[in-house]
Amino acid sequence: xxxxxxxxxxxxxxxxxxxxxxxxxxxxxxxxxxxxxxxxxxxxxxxxxxxxxxxxxxxxxxxxxxxxxxxxxxxxxxxxxxxxxxxxxxxxxxxxxxxxxxxxxxxxxxxxxxxxxxxxxxxxxxxxxxxxxxxxxxxxxxxxxxxxxxxxxxxxxxxxxxxxxxxxxxxxxxxxxxxxxxxxxxxxxxxxxxxxxxxxxxxxxxxxxxxxxxxxxxxxxxxxxxxxxxxxxxxxxxxxxxxxxxxxxxxxxxxxxxxxxxxxxxxxxxxxxxxxxxxxxxxxxxxxxxxxxxxxxxxxxxxxxxxxxxxxxxxxxxxxxxxxxxxxxxxxxxxxxxxxxxxxxxxxxxxxxxxxxxxxxxxxxxxxxxxxxxxxxxxxxxxxxxxxxxxxxxxxxxxxxxxxxxxxxxxxxxxxx
Ligand code: UD1
Numbered sequence: 001x002x003x004x005x006x007x008x009x010x011x012x013x014x015x016x017x018x019x020x021x022x023x024x025x026x027x028x029x030x031x032x033x034x035x036x037x038x039x040x041x042x043x044x045x046x047x048x049x050x051x052x053x054x055x056x057x058x059x060x061x062x063x064x065x066x067x068x069x070x071x072x073x074x075x076x077x078x079x080x081x082x083x084x085x086x087x088x089x090x091x092x093x094x095x096x097x098x099x100x101x102x103x104x105x106x107x108x109x110x111x112x113x114x115x116x117x118x119x120x121x122x123x124x125x126x127x128x129x130x131x132x133x134x135x136x137x138x139x140x141x142x143x144x145x146x147x148x149x150x151x152x153x154x155x156x157x158x159x160x161x162x163x164x165x166x167x168x169x170x171x172x173x174x175x176x177x178x179x180x181x182x183x184x185x186x187x188x189x190x191x192x193x194x195x196x197x198x199x200x201x202x203x204x205x206x207x208x209x210x211x212x213x214x215x216x217x218x219x220x221x222x223x224x225x226x227x228x229x230x231x232x233x234x235x236x237x238x239x240x241x242x243x244x245x246x247x248x249x250x251x252x253x254x255x256x257x258x259x260x261x262x263x264x265x266x267x268x269x270x271x272x273x274x275x276x277x278x279x280x281x282x283x284x285x286x287x288x289x290x291x292x293x294x295x296x297x298x299x300x301x302x303x304x305x306x307x308x309x310x311x312x313x314x315x316x317x318x319x320x321x322x323x324x325x326x327x328x329x330x331x332x333x334x335x336x337x338x339x340x341x342x343x344x345x346x347x348x349x350x351x352x353x354x355x356x357x358x359x360x361x362x363x364x365x366x367x368x369x370x371x372x373x374x375x376x377x378x379x380x381x382x383x384x385x386x387x388x389x390x391x392x393x394x395x396x397x398x399x400x401x402x403x404x405x406x407x408x409x410x411x412x413x414x415x416x417x
Contacts, residue, residue, distance in 0.1 A: 156181030244284030
């Protein structure tokens with residue numbers, strides 16, 4: 001199994017190109033089932049994207065990719081379609097369940113493996129199924145699979161999600177765009193990645209409007225050849241911003257939209273992080289006097305749970321007691337025991353972490369447990385004395401394109417063995 005060896009305390013400088021958003025590309029790839037010819041640009045070539053492409057191939061779609069151009073072309077010839085998402089593909093990546101809505105909507109039936117739990121929590125799919133049932137689907141669970149059918153097609157309707165879910169909102173939209181008649185969904189997630197999916201669907205003639213947390217879908221899809229460039233990855237940007245605040249003489253982050261992370265920028269500013277912010281690039285500088293802060297994770301526009309673990313590393317360098325309340329996932333402090341082994345002073349009480357700083361970290365043998373926890377260990381390794389060995393880095397490869405290449409270019413000392 002591969003691991004990363006990081007020699008810490010290097011001063012970083014240079015520039016990093018932020019990749020396209022993984023969480024935007026995944027639902028858009030699921031949406032290609034609904035169209036005949038789609039070109040997607042700014043695709044991050046990370047393992048989750050390859051898993052989704054394999055899933056589309058399993059269903060019967062054809063894809064071509066150009067790694068140089070970060071481009072994927074997906075063709076649905078509408079022949080030999082297999083409306084199944086097998087366990088082997090959904091178990092490695094929960095977003096596989098996003099093909100359920102489009103398969104059901106277009107082909108009136110789908111058999112999709114239940115994703116099961118994962119390290120950060122139980123992560124059920126009840127809200128996805130709730131939405132599809134409201135749209136008229138019949139759902140049965142048998143042998144670990146969801147069997148969904150709508151013999152006469154889905155019907156537009158009006159409903160409200162009992163709680164906010166990114167994936168369930170995406171699945172509901174992807175089903176509703178092929179339903180007969182309009183659909184109004186309330187209490188939706190409104191992450192920038194969902195807005196990107198909506199912009200993609202608008203290119204296919206769908207009439208979708210978002211107002212607060214209400215999404216109204218009127219006209220359904222008109223299949224055609226379209227091209228769409230996905231938004232840049234706000235979580236990757238946030239990760240390197242924190243990395244820069246911890247280590248950099250000057251780090252320039254390019255290919256971005258700083259408007260997507262205004263809230264996070266304000267929090268970093270409050271902590272005393274020095275940045276030069278422009279719409280399509282940000283320069284960040286190592287900050288000496290980091291101040292403590294309290295944050296809580298929330299659905300967008302709140303602070304993202306996907307940046308919580310990285311933020312915790314910055315808090316270990318802040319003066320005083322900082323607090324994180326994790327409101328989205330029940331088990332998302334898995335990085336804490338590893339960070340404590342590196343010398344961090346962190347207490348956990350229920351869904352809150354209390355971080356005392358500033359404290360110096362020392363390198364250790366640590367283990368990555370999920371995508372964002374893994375990258376927080378990389379950030380910790382960059383500021384620790386001596387060497388940090390990070391095991392199980394396949395989590396990192398699921399979501400960060402060229403992580404060590406990007407950091408090495410900026411003078412970090414990282415080796416993959
Ligand atoms: C997406 C993101 C993930 C991010 C998360 C929250 C992708 C591919 N992944 O995951 O990176 O951390 O949003 O911002 O975009 N829930 C239910 N029932 C459901 C669905 C969800 O109870 O049917 C719960 C979950 O357990 C969790 C909360 O709702 O506690 C939010 O999860 P959700 O927004 O659905 O996350 P994902 O779409 O899986």
